[in-house]
Amino acid sequence: MLDNVNTRMIFRAAFSLALLLILIPIGIYCFQFAGNGLSQKPQHWAALSDYLNVWVSMASLIFLATLTYVLDRQRGADEQARNRPLVIFRVDHNEKVWYLKNVGNGVALDIDISRLEKTGDGELWEIPVKVYALMSGEEFKIFWFRAAGKICATYNGVLDEKKLITIIEGDKNRFPNVNPINSFQQSNQFIRIEDAPEML
Missing domain, CATH: 1.10.287 (Helix Hairpins)
Known part of the structure; x- marks a missing residue:
């Protein structure tokens, strides 16, 4: 709007x-x-x-x-x-694994997924993993971690100039305007999905 x-x-x-x-x-x-x-x-x-x-x-x-x-x-x-994509996080309780699903009508492009990690100095977003595009109705299994207090996904629609953002925290999907992993994206810092480790 x-x-x-x-x-x-x-x-x-x-x-x-x-x-x-x-x-x-x-x-x-x-x-x-x-x-x-x-x-x-x-x-x-x-x-x-x-x-x-x-x-x-x-x-x-x-x-x-x-x-x-x-x-x-x-x-x-x-x-x-x-016609915009809308990605949400869901957890499969049987597999105990997170999924990212595109419930919108458009293709979600340039997806970056990052988890908030607690460190000795506080909280820090991990280097994002770059995921392939998700068609409408398609979902993706996040295979490189199980536990997460907060996860962020940023993505673009075909006509979107600005990154769209989904964050899940406490089992609630939110769609904020502020991009918490913007610094990684500006510096073009990410992990390719092929290089993502298995289930941390």
């Missing part, structure tokens, strides 16, 4: 421009004819109405164009969201 902040900014800009298109002509008209006082003649009021009609029409056109633009972008964003 569209960013609410950007939508508000677009509408504020359109409202300000439309308001100026109405107030400035009224101000000019008052400055020019205020010395004559309020007219008692209907034809003068009709002339004022004709004068303002042009500016009100332009203001209305700006609002209509803005609304059309926002709705069109919203429709495109909704369409993209419907």
